[in-house]
Amino acid sequence: MAQAERTPVIIGVGQVNDRPADPAAGLDSLGLMAAALRAADADAGGGWLAALQSLGVVRQISCPGLGEISGRLAAAVGAAPGLCYTTDGPSGDGPILLLNQAANRIAAGEIEVAAVVGGEALRTAAQLAARAAGDKPFAHNAARDISESRRAATYAARYGLTAPVDIYPLYENAGRAAYGQTLAQGQAETGEIWSRFSQVAMDNPGAWIRKARTAEEITQPTADNRPIAFPYTKLTVANASVNQGAGFIVTSLARARAAGVPEARLIYVGAGAAAHEDDDFLRRDRYDRTTAMEVSLRQALALNALTTEDLDEVELYSCFPCVPKMARRVIGWPLDKPATVFGGLTFGGGPIANYMSHAVVGMVLRLRERGRYGLLFANGGLATHNHSLVLGRAPPSEGALPQDFDVQAQADALREPIPALAPDYVGEGVIETYTVLYARDGQPRFGVVVGRNPAGERFLAKILPDDDAGIAYLTDGAIEPVGTPGEAVAGAAGEILWRRA
Numbered sequence: 001m002a003q004a005e006r007t008p009v010i011i012g013v014g015q016v017n018d019r020p021a022d023p024a025a026g027l028d029s030l031g032l033m034a035a036a037l038r039a040a041d042a043d044a045g046g047g048w049l050a051a052l053q054s055l056g057v058v059r060q061i062s063c064p065g066l067g068e069i070s071g072r073l074a075a076a077v078g079a080a081p082g083l084c085y086t087t088d089g090p091s092g093d094g095p096i097l098l099l100n101q102a103a104n105r106i107a108a109g110e111i112e113v114a115a116v117v118g119g120e121a122l123r124t125a126a127q128l129a130a131r132a133a134g135d136k137p138f139a140h141n142a143a144r145d146i147s148e149s150r151r152a153a154t155y156a157a158r159y160g161l162t163a164p165v166d167i168y169p170l171y172e173n174a175g176r177a178a179y180g181q182t183l184a185q186g187q188a189e190t191g192e193i194w195s196r197f198s199q200v201a202m203d204n205p206g207a208w209i210r211k212a213r214t215a216e217e218i219t220q221p222t223a224d225n226r227p228i229a230f231p232y233t234k235l236t237v238a239n240a241s242v243n244q245g246a247g248f249i250v251t252s253l254a255r256a257r258a259a260g261v262p263e264a265r266l267i268y269v270g271a272g273a274a275a276h277e278d279d280d281f282l283r284r285d286r287y288d289r290t291t292a293m294e295v296s297l298r299q300a301l302a303l304n305a306l307t308t309e310d311l312d313e314v315e316l317y318s319c320f321p322c323v324p325k326m327a328r329r330v331i332g333w334p335l336d337k338p339a340t341v342f343g344g345l346t347f348g349g350g351p352i353a354n355y356m357s358h359a360v361v362g363m364v365l366r367l368r369e370r371g372r373y374g375l376l377f378a379n380g381g382l383a384t385h386n387h388s389l390v391l392g393r394a395p396p397s398e399g400a401l402p403q404d405f406d407v408q409a410q411a412d413a414l415r416e417p418i419p420a421l422a423p424d425y426v427g428e429g430v431i432e433t434y435t436v437l438y439a440r441d442g443q444p445r446f447g448v449v450v451g452r453n454p455a456g457e458r459f460l461a462k463i464l465p466d467d468d469a470g471i472a473y474l475t476d477g478a479i480e481p482v483g484t485p486g487e488a489v490a491g492a493a494g495e496i497l498w499r500r501a
Contacts, residue, residue, distance in 0.1 A: 005254035014039025015246035023127035032119030032245030056098035058118025090353035091380030107401035117247030118354030169435035174287035183477030191215025201343025208349035238350030246357035272389035273299035275411035285416035300388035312371030461498035
């Protein structure tokens with residue numbers, strides 16, 4: 001088969017939202033994935049699942065009793081692929097990694113038909129667990145449980161930094177200071193981006209929350225929009241209380257044409273670029289940027305010979321506002337254009353690692369309607385794993401695929417030195433970044449400062465909830481706390497406390 005005939009194309013996409021009145025009637029993760037694959041098969045014209053040679057599955061967490069799911073899923077949809085596998089972990093870049101791998105195998109002539117799928121029954125799982133325990137569903141958060149177990153004995157955990165929602169605000173506050181924004185300006189940018197997300201979700205049948213919200217509704221704390229971790233409210237964080245599945249089918253251009261798939265429904269897979277930061281978020285050179293993200297995005301455009309002006313649509317990962325804020329600055333994406341085709345992880349839905357499968361579905365559907373090129377940017381971990389990839393109505397340049405999408409060396413070359421940690425440091429320092437964690441009643445639990453001492457070492461310190469002046473200093477916007485001096489002092493409970501100079 002000629003190289004051009006091996007060009008990978010997406011021919012079918014499918015997704016499902018499951019909202020049972022009775023949790024016991026809900027689909028589990030396997031059921032959601034099977035339903036999504038059947039929908040993708042129908043979208044492609046039918047008959048493709050039996051022909052699958054590769055099935056890539058995004059690891060799920062909501063139904064741990066299912067174990068390794070890929071083989072059972074293949075059998076459930078009548079497939080017998082020679083290559084059947086699951087991502088190593090539940091990371092948000094997983095769907096794009098699997099798509100890039102499938103496209104490479106097709107372009108190399110190793111396979112002709114592949115599928116990628118994922119699904120999470122988080123809402124049903126929490127409801128069933130609450131019913132069994134006699135408490136509330138919010139007490140059963142699989143994502144937080146996993147995060148806390150991974151970091152239970154770490155330095156960061158001693159200061160309450162265990163789950164993504166505790167940690168991403170550190171990037172937000174550092175970024176706002178680096179951009180030269182006041183707190184009000186930073187929040188206004190969040191509201192603008194998220195309001196546009198909600199508008200996209202409102203018009204998207206696949207989204208979980210289909211209600212447009214204003215910028216003020218999104219950023220202002222209220223009884224229904226409680227503060228989570230400063231400056232994030234409930235409407236600015238990923239919504240994991242969903243039952244969602246999504247998947248897609250990829251094949252060679254020759255196989256698609258032989259099957260009679262109309263040209264107007266073919267979406268070409270371009271080249272991708274992936275890079276990562278250290279898994280330990282305290283081992284970052286800085287918090288207002290990530291070289292792995294920057295190189296991933298820029299190289300994806302360069303490898304496809306595109307500029308931002310060539311893009312009709314983008315999906316900039318949106319677990320928390322800091323991520324699309326950083327990403328849009330890397331590529332120069334304007335604030336007045338939506339940075340999503342699906343609705344973002346708040347409104348579209350946040351099924352842990354599988355959001356970008358829904359983004360692929362949304363991008364394919366959008367490009368079938370209009371435009372030529374769309375950029376998919378995926379983020380996993382704690383702004384850790386980055387994978388960018390282009391989809392388009394036109395085939396990539398000759399020889400673009402298969403490719404080595406690993407651009408780690410370039411990211412590493414740009415990274416600044418990583419500061420050493422000083423866990424027991426007491427003395428003078430400056431605030432590098434910070435957040436305040438809140439209880440469910442909206443009251444501060446405590447503040448957390450990431451500081452730097454005169455030697456450049458990094459340390460953590462707390463501001464206790466009864467330190468009203470300290471909490472207000474971090475949150476009232478009167479002065480930007482980042483870069484201001486203070487002192488780390490030993491606390492009575494063995495932790496380090498922060499005192500403003």
